[in-house]
Amino acid sequence: MMMQFVCQLLGHLLIICIAAFDLLQQLWVRLHALASRSYDYLQCDQRAFLDSALRGLEKLPKHLVLVVGPDDCYVDVALLKRIFSYAQIVGIPYLSVYDTRTQGNGYVDLSLFCQLDEKSERCFHWPSSSQAKEQKLIQNGHKINQNGTSNGYASNGAHQKQLQVYQITRADGHALIADVCRELYESRKSVQVQAMLEERQKLTNGINGMLNKRLGYAVPEPELGIVFSRQTCTYGLLPWHVRFTEFHTHRSGSYFDAKSFAQVLYKYARCEQRWGK
Amino acid sequence: MSWISDYRYTCLQKLALQTLQLTGRIPNHIAFVMDGNRRFARSKQLDKIEGHTRGFSKLADVLRWCVDLGIKEVTTFAFSIENFKRSNEEVEGLFNLAREKFAKLLEETNRLNEHGIRIRVIGNILLLPEDLQRHIATAMLRTEHNDKLFLNVAFAYTSRDEMTQAVESVLKSDEPADDEPLHPSDINERLLEECLYTRHSPPPDMVFRTSGETRLSDFMMWQLSSSVLYFTDVLWPQITIWNFLASIVAYQCDRCRMERFKRGERLHSAQLAKASEFYSLRVQKFLHRLDANRRKLLIALASN
Numbered sequence: 281m282m283m284q285f286v287c288q289l290l291g292h293l294l295i296i297c298i299a300a301f302d303l304l305q306q307l308w309v310r311l312h313a314l315a316s317r318s319y320d321y322l323q324c325d326q327r328a329f330l331d332s333a334l335r336g337l338e339k340l341p342k343h344l345v346l347v348v349g350p351d352d353c354y355v356d357v358a359l360l361k362r363i364f365s366y367a368q369i370v371g372i373p374y375l376s377v378y379d380t381r382t383q384g385n386g387y388v389d390l391s392l393f394c395q396l397d398e399k400s401e402r403c404f405h406w407p408s409s410s411q412a413k414e415q416k417l418i419q420n421g422h423k424i425n426q427n428g429t430s431n432g433y434a435s436n437g438a439h440q441k442q443l444q445v446y447q448i449t450r451a452d453g454h455a456l457i458a459d460v461c462r463e464l465y466e467s468r469k470s471v472q473v474q475a476m477l478e479e480r481q482k483l484t485n486g487i488n489g490m491l492n493k494r495l496g497y498a499v500p501e502p503e504l505g506i507v508f509s510r511q512t513c514t515y516g517l518l519p520w521h522v523r524f525t526e527f528h529t530h531r532s533g534s535y536f537d538a539k540s541f542a543q544v545l546y547k548y549a550r551c552e553q554r555w556g557k
Numbered sequence: 558m559s560w561i562s563d564y565r566y567t568c569l570q571k572l573a574l575q576t577l578q579l580t581g582r583i584p585n586h587i588a589f590v591m592d593g594n595r596r597f598a599r600s601k602q603l604d605k606i607e608g609h610t611r612g613f614s615k616l617a618d619v620l621r622w623c624v625d626l627g628i629k630e631v632t633t634f635a636f637s638i639e640n641f642k643r644s645n646e647e648v649e650g651l652f653n654l655a656r657e658k659f660a661k662l663l664e665e666t667n668r669l670n671e672h673g674i675r676i677r678v679i680g681n682i683l684l685l686p687e688d689l690q691r692h693i694a695t696a697m698l699r700t701e702h703n704d705k706l707f708l709n710v711a712f713a714y715t716s717r718d719e720m721t722q723a724v725e726s727v728l729k730s731d732e733p734a735d736d737e738p739l740h741p742s743d744i745n746e747r748l749l750e751e752c753l754y755t756r757h758s759p760p761p762d763m764v765f766r767t768s769g770e771t772r773l774s775d776f777m778m779w780q781l782s783s784s785v786l787y788f789t790d791v792l793w794p795q796i797t798i799w800n801f802l803a804s805i806v807a808y809q810c811d812r813c814r815m816e817r818f819k820r821g822e823r824l825h826s827a828q829l830a831k832a833s834e835f836y837s838l839r840v841q842k843f844l845h846r847l848d849a850n851r852r853k854l855l856i857a858l859a860s861n
Contacts, residue, residue: 284579287572291580298810350818380818454746454779461724462744468728477728480681484721511811514773515818516782523716523775527786551770557642 306533313535326538330369333542337549341503343374345448345525347517348388349509350380352532357388359536363506364406366541368443374499378448380515390447397444402496404445444499452495453516460490491520504548506530526551559661560708561624561674562617570798577802578627581809584762586630587623588784590776591616593768593792600792606650611794613658622801624672624706630758632709634776638681638718652689655712659692666699673705679754680714681722687861694858709758716778723752730843737839747829751844755780763808767793783819785811 334340344367348355360377367375381387394404464486467473476486492498505527507513512529514522528544530536566574577583591612598608616633623631636651662669662676669676678693685693693712727748731738739748750756760780764773769790773781787804789796834840 283572283575287576287579290572291576294576294806295580298806302810351814453782454749457720457724458744458746458749461727461749462741464724464728465739465744466741468731473728477725480718480721480725483725484717487721487724510814512786512788513784513815513818514778514782514786516822519778519782520717520720522773523778524772526770526772528771547771551772553772555639555642557639 309531309534313533316535316537326366327369329538330366330542333538334370334545337545339549340370340545341372341548342500343376343502343504344372345376345378345502345505345517345522347505347507347509347515347527348377348379348381348386349507349511349513349515349532351510352381352508353386354533355379355386355388355508357393360388360390361393361406363536363541364443364445366538368406368441370541370545371441372443373441374444374446376446376448376502378515378517380450390445394445400496402446404447405442406445407442409442446495446497446499448518450516453519456491456494457487457520459494460487463490488520497521501525504528504544506544508532508536524553524555559658559665560617560669561620561672562614564618564621564798566798573802574622574626574798577805577809581805582812583627583805584808584812585628586632586759586761586763587628588632588634588761588764588777588781589616589619590634590764590766590774591793592766592770592774594794596768597792597794605647606654608794609651609654613654615794615796618798619796619801620708622798626805629705630707630709630761632679632711632755632758632761632777634711634714634774636680636712636714637775638684638713638715639775641684652686656689656692659689659696662696663692663699666696669700670703673703675700675703675707677707677709677758678712679709679719680712681718682713682858684713690858691861694855698855698859707758709755711776714754715775717775719754720749720779722754723749726752726847730846736842736846739839739843740834743833743835743837743840745829745833747826747833747835748840750779750826752847753779756844756847760784762812763787763804765789765804767791767796783815783822785815 346355346360346363364375377388377390379387390404393408394406395408397403397405464473464476472486476483501521501523502518502525505517505522505525507527507529509529510532512527514527526548528547530540530544534540594608594612595605596608597603597611598605601608603611620631635655640651641648676696678697682690682693727739727744755777758780760782761777761784763785764777764781765787766773767789769788771788773786785808787807789800789804791797791800830836
């Protein structure tokens, strides 16, 4: 009895301590974000920083996926544009965004600032053709700061290619696999499906092809994921495609700048994929 | 029991365990990716198989902590289909370890039944050597009536294979021609979920991965859409009860924030079931047949 009382008391103390720590940490994170934003605004050249910081990295992901948790209220168009520009600078060609928030609750629609691909309904390009032209103009006559660095993340032109961006939705997860299953079931008597049923690997390949076709994905599976949330969770992100994706969580509210991006890429470059071996 | 150790707690550990039990919600289901056995062996200059053996004894400790904390279901990732790419020597060594452990488990069946522990092996067991298939099938059948603690061992498993197997079950569903076949409108994610190996398990509340890797390595990709992912740098054979309790505290903090999302998932699942006649006789008969076929296969393997 006495023991139970002591445990309950300790437990409540623990909860209070954790809650207080969490609150202080969040306050610190917001203060830090404010200070970092002002600092970035005043001086820095993200391109030069990323170019120098990431020089000599052993590997870079080809496909980056951003997961925005339902509780996040800091990821907006401005932040996404910033991340897209970092990806463009370092030369990541494909990027997917999975925003789990609802319309009116922070959900960011990529069509607002990205250009829809003419051939695909799901693929966007960033920056849009007109913005890309503007970038080129800025690059040709760009202003140099007193410290010798140039303003803006797209002011120098090592990687001018447009970024290929995909908006992932909840319907692209479990539901899409079920759709593929339904389609296969409807034609289960056909020669193709019967051939797939002879060997499981054939069926796996068949499902994979159909999923990619539906997703409009002619790109590699995402190798790196950044989760913007207070906790790490996939929130149902593409269960078929993210089996080997490295996940990194960026705490909601903390400032995401070129340094944070470089840190994630460093961690990714350091990790060794063994592919079961 | 060899699968659940007789771990001796210190007073402080007992106090911490009881504190967490009394004040916070304990996860119902934890999934472990036991990574780092080989790196541990390398760091201690041991043989790889010795690293895996140490990893297994650590699993026995972890299962004891889970039982004492009141966790009802544990899933462990023991061997991936991708692991067949390893050297023959290592794969054979792992199979020998599994043979030894399952043989021991069969000797202890009475004690398992006494504690109500049910063993389930999830994965494509037909890829394993025949004698191991027999051990596994016997262990599953002998403990199938237990319902206090569920231990799922993912062996010859990848999530992609599991999802393909679920689709395959649906595509082959109308083989016995006497029953009414599924309607295409019956097929949705709710039905596929019921065709997975983990058909009778709730999704894991937390996935715990050791050794600093932050990927899921094709483990329960379908099931963990609302699970808290907990990654730690410690190698699996080196984890202590404090690492384990730290993960429980992290889960208790994250759980409240995840609750709304989880509720939404449950609601969506219920709506799907209602919209697609999931509870119709046709669908339930199909699922019953699926269970019966899986059991038949186990009986055939056990009697080989």
